[in-house]
Amino acid sequence: xxxxxxxxxxxxxxxxxxxxxxxxxxxxxxxxxxxxxxxxxxxxxxxxxxxxxxxxxxxxxxxxxxxxxxxxxxxxxxxxxxxxxxxxxxxxxxxxxxxxxxxxxxxxxxxxxxxxxxxxxxxxxxxxxxxxxxxxxxxxxxxxxxxxxxxxxxxxxxxxxxxxxxxxxxxxxxxxxxxxxxxxxxxxxxxxxxxxxxxxxxxxxxxxx
Amino acid sequence: xxxxxxxxxxxxxxxxxxxxxxxxxxxxxxxxxxxxxxxxxxxxxxxxxxxxxxxxxxxxxxxxxxxxxxxxxxxxxxxxxxxxxxxxxxxxxxxxxxxxxxxxxxxxxxxxxxxxxxxxxxxxxxxxxxxxxxxxxxxxxxxxxxxxxxxxxxxxxxxxxxxxxxxxxxxxxxxxxxxxxxxxxxxxxxxxxxxxxxxxxxxxxxxxxxxxxxxxxxxxxxxxxxxxxxxxxxxxxxxxxxxxxxxxxxxxxxxxxxxxxxxxxxxxxxxxxxxxxxxxxxxxxxxxxxxxxxxxxxxxxxxxxxxxxxxxxxxxxxxxxxxxxxxxxxxxxxxxxxxxxxxxxxxxxxxxxxxxxxxxxxxxxxxxxxxxxxxxxxxxxxxxxxxxxxxxxxxxxxxxxxxxxxxxxx
Numbered sequence: 001x002x003x004x005x006x007x008x009x010x011x012x013x014x015x016x017x018x019x020x021x022x023x024x025x026x027x028x029x030x031x032x033x034x035x036x037x038x039x040x041x042x043x044x045x046x047x048x049x050x051x052x053x054x055x056x057x058x059x060x061x062x063x064x065x066x067x068x069x070x071x072x073x074x075x076x077x078x079x080x081x082x083x084x085x086x087x088x089x090x091x092x093x094x095x096x097x098x099x100x101x102x103x104x105x106x107x108x109x110x111x112x113x114x115x116x117x118x119x120x121x122x123x124x125x126x127x128x129x130x131x132x133x134x135x136x137x138x139x140x141x142x143x144x145x146x147x148x149x150x151x152x153x154x155x156x157x158x159x160x161x162x163x164x165x166x167x168x169x170x171x172x173x174x175x176x177x178x179x180x181x182x183x184x185x186x187x188x189x190x191x192x193x194x195x196x197x198x199x200x201x202x203x204x205x206x207x208x209x
Numbered sequence: 210x211x212x213x214x215x216x217x218x219x220x221x222x223x224x225x226x227x228x229x230x231x232x233x234x235x236x237x238x239x240x241x242x243x244x245x246x247x248x249x250x251x252x253x254x255x256x257x258x259x260x261x262x263x264x265x266x267x268x269x270x271x272x273x274x275x276x277x278x279x280x281x282x283x284x285x286x287x288x289x290x291x292x293x294x295x296x297x298x299x300x301x302x303x304x305x306x307x308x309x310x311x312x313x314x315x316x317x318x319x320x321x322x323x324x325x326x327x328x329x330x331x332x333x334x335x336x337x338x339x340x341x342x343x344x345x346x347x348x349x350x351x352x353x354x355x356x357x358x359x360x361x362x363x364x365x366x367x368x369x370x371x372x373x374x375x376x377x378x379x380x381x382x383x384x385x386x387x388x389x390x391x392x393x394x395x396x397x398x399x400x401x402x403x404x405x406x407x408x409x410x411x412x413x414x415x416x417x418x419x420x421x422x423x424x425x426x427x428x429x430x431x432x433x434x435x436x437x438x439x440x441x442x443x444x445x446x447x448x449x450x451x452x453x454x455x456x457x458x459x460x461x462x463x464x465x466x467x468x469x470x471x472x473x474x475x476x477x478x479x480x481x482x483x484x485x486x487x488x489x490x491x492x493x494x495x496x497x498x499x500x501x502x503x504x505x506x507x508x509x510x511x512x513x514x515x516x517x518x519x520x521x522x523x524x525x526x527x528x529x530x531x532x533x534x535x536x537x538x539x540x541x542x543x544x545x546x547x548x549x550x551x552x553x554x555x556x557x558x559x560x561x562x563x564x565x566x567x568x569x570x571x572x573x574x575x576x577x578x579x580x581x582x583x584x585x586x587x588x589x590x591x592x593x594x595x596x597x598x599x600x601x602x603x604x605x606x607x608x609x610x611x612x613x614x615x616x617x618x619x
Contacts, residue, residue: 014442055519056481057438064439095335097325100434122331148246148336150564151600176515176538177561177594185565193538 001027002037009041010048012061014068017041021069031076038066038073042111046196056104059195063107085113086206088139089131091123093152098145101175105141105195112199114139114206125152125159132165138206141198142188144175154186161187170205174198211407218410222280226414226589230508230553232530234586238579238617241555241589242279243563243606245596246336249286251276251603256335257328260286260313263398267405274409277610282411284402288312289324289339290475292421292459293369293430297362299458302465307392309419309462313337315395318387320370323430334599341433344368347440350447353431357451357458365431415470420463422495423452425477438481441490452494460501471508471532474498480515487520499527508532510555513539521547537593542581545588555589557582558609563592564601568608575612583619590617 001024008016021038024030045062048054088109092102099121109116117135119127132140140160142153153173160166172190173183183191190205192198211219221236228235249259252269259266266286274282291311298305311319313326325331325338344365345353353360366373372384403413421429427448428437440448463472474495482491499509509532513520517539524534525547533553536544541557548554557578562571582588590613597606 012442052519055483055486057441057483057486060435060438060481061442064435095332097331097338097340100341103435146336146338147560147564147594147596148598150561151598179559179561181561181565 002033005034005037006041006044009038009062009065010044012058014061014065017065018068022072025073025076031073032080034069034073035077035082038069039111039113042066042108046108046112046199049194049196050200056194059104059108063104066107066111083113084115085203085208086139087115087117087135087137088141088202089117089119089128089135089137090141090143091119091128091131092121092143092145093149093156094122094124095152096144096146096149097121098143101145101195102143105143105174105198108195108199109141109202112203114199114202116141125156128156129160129163129165132160132163132169137169139202140169140171141202142171142173144173144177147177149175150177150182150186153182153188157187172198172202172205211410215408215410219407219412222410223412223414225280226412229587229589230533232550232553232587234583234619236619238583238613238619239280239589240613240617241281241591242274242277242283243558243560243592243597243609244273244283246334246599247597247601247603247606248273248283250334250599255327255333256599257313257326257333260327260337263395263402267398267402270402271405271409274406274411277606278409279610282406282409282413284399284406286312287337288315289321289337290419290421290429291319291321292426293344293361293365294319294321295462296358296426296458297366299358299462299465302462304389305462306418306465307396308388312395315388315391318384318391320372320384322369322371336596336598339429341429343431343433343436345431347432347436347444347447350444350451354447354450354454357455416466416468418463418466418469418472420459420472420474420498422474422476422478422491422498423455423459424448424491424494425475426455426459427451428478434478434481437478441482441486445490448490452490456494456498460498463498463502464505464507469507471510472502473510473512475512476514476517479513479517479520484519488523492520492523496523496526499531503528503531510535513537518543524548524552527552533589535591541578541588545582545585549585549587553587553589554582556591556593557588558590558592560592560594560597560601563597563605563609566605568604571605571608572612572615575609576616579613579616583617586619 005020021034025034106116119131171188173188174192178191190201225235225239229239254265288310294308295305316324327335373381428434512535514537529551533555535555545554
């Protein structure tokens with residue numbers, strides 16, 4: 001069954017994947033098996049994306065399947081120890097109100113085992129600082145779609161520095177208009193212009209790959 | 210009045226653009242110039258003033274065009290696509306064309322929920338932003354397919370703005386009447402701006418229009434992007450039929466003005482789709498659209514947002530000379546190799562480099578770009594995205610223009 005779930009999930013057969021997961025989750029130890037299999041499937045989808053075989057629509061479809069399946073799987077995992085690779089505070093920077101990219105990244109990051117604290121869109125610089133103080137993450141993810149976000153990321157990182165928190169965290173920036181040059185300009189540690197690369201680099205920054 | 214000297218300059222600039230559009234080598238590389246939020250910052254005004262105060266935005270644009278001359282001029286702060294409103298009124302081409310785009314002052318009247326403007330929903334120095342939302346349930350595809358105009362008017366408009374919640378209310382009628390008055394006011398402002406820009410030696414070509422690939426109309430305005438890509442797997446036949454229906458109404462709108470000479474298409478879902486999905490759901494109706502326009506002698510331009518690499522070859526299915534493809538992340542060198550002699554390639558300047566490079570790096574960057582892209586013609590130099598942020602170093606912008614001047618001669 002695990003094999004079938006994995007295959008139908010990776011092949012984007014939504015109906016079949018959800019059906020198998022519903023059956024599997026009712027078996028003994030099934031919830032853990034569903035969770036592990038879906039994580040594996042998401043990783044494979046990310047790999048296919050980076051290999052150029054899958055595209056954003058497959059990432060969105062996979063994220064949607066993952067969420068659908070987790071909705072009935074997570075309640076059955078109450079009390080189970082679910083391992084976390086680390087914590088990440090994630091938000092779209094001040095001035096930018098886009099969320100599609102952030103949301104695709106978020107579900108893939110969660111599926112990879114990162115505990116994601118989503119602080120939303122148009123996030124003021126100070127709110128990043130507060131969230132870092134509150135959640136003590138190892139990682140901070142900043143997203144932007146529009147070019148204005150580049151200024152905003154630079155300023156946010158300055159404010160984090162001023163608060164004396166920069167050395168405690170790694171920062172990854174993401175979005176359609178970021179690049180190596182933008183990363184150096186704003187003073188981040190890594191950059192990704194797609195979610196799959198973002199998750200892979202986040203795991204590297206956490207020392208897990 | 211336009212002086213004879215400026216008239217001559219305008220003709221030179223127009224000829225330069227025209228030669229490139231005919232896939233030839235002009236005297237110099239045509240350059241669309243840079244722009245965006247930085248124009249307001251350079252004039253010392255906020256993004257809010259730039260969007261809402263036409264006197265100030267006109268002065269800002271003129272200062273920019275004077276200090277940073279290029280071969281074509283932007284007219285103002287621009288706005289956000291508002292195609293459903295135009296579709297709803299597509300039986301009235303004299304009106305509909307004026308409502309394809311909504312800017313800040315117009316949205317004070319229309320109150321479209323997808324729009325975010327500086328000094329309104331956003332900080333006074335933010336950029337205008339379009340925020341997609343789902344305005345349609347998948348169970349409504351049949352209604353959309355049967356009559357997109359009726360569906361846009363009766364179902365979508367009331368969901369886009371609370372002012373149209375009840376289409377028979379005085380509020381709904383008053384909103385359209387006010388929008389009409391505002392349109393007239395803005396038309397006069399625009400004419401004033403264009404006259405002032407013409408005095409600086411900038412050409413204004415024949416009328417250009419804006420439209421959408423039919424699937425993008427669904428993605429941006431009806432179902433939102435994530436739902437649309439899910440619909441492709443869940444309701445493939447409905448989506449396909451809907452794109453065919455939407456093509457008819459969008460074509461009617463695009464050709465409503467008998468003087469229109471070109472139509473621009475910003476492509477949005479292109480980057481989301483595999484070549485298989487692109488060829489099945491996106492490309493057929495966009496291709497048909499461009500072919501029908503070409504039959505009428507109208508050129509098209511596509512702004513291929515994001516990565517367009519997997520779909521590049523599809524452009525070759527269009528007849529040579531169909532129009533212009535602008536690229537964001539796809540390397541223009543690669544695009545030119547595929548499209549040489551067939552499609553005009555536009556873009557090339559990565560705004561990331563202009564934001565974060567040094568003047569010396571930028572000089573070298575432009576030199577290499579022009580070395581690679583100018584031979585053979587059919588290339589228009591421009592930014593890969595239209596918007597440079599407010600804090601872009603002015604010396605970097607100057608470096609771009611100086612390098613174009615230095616290396617741009619054929």
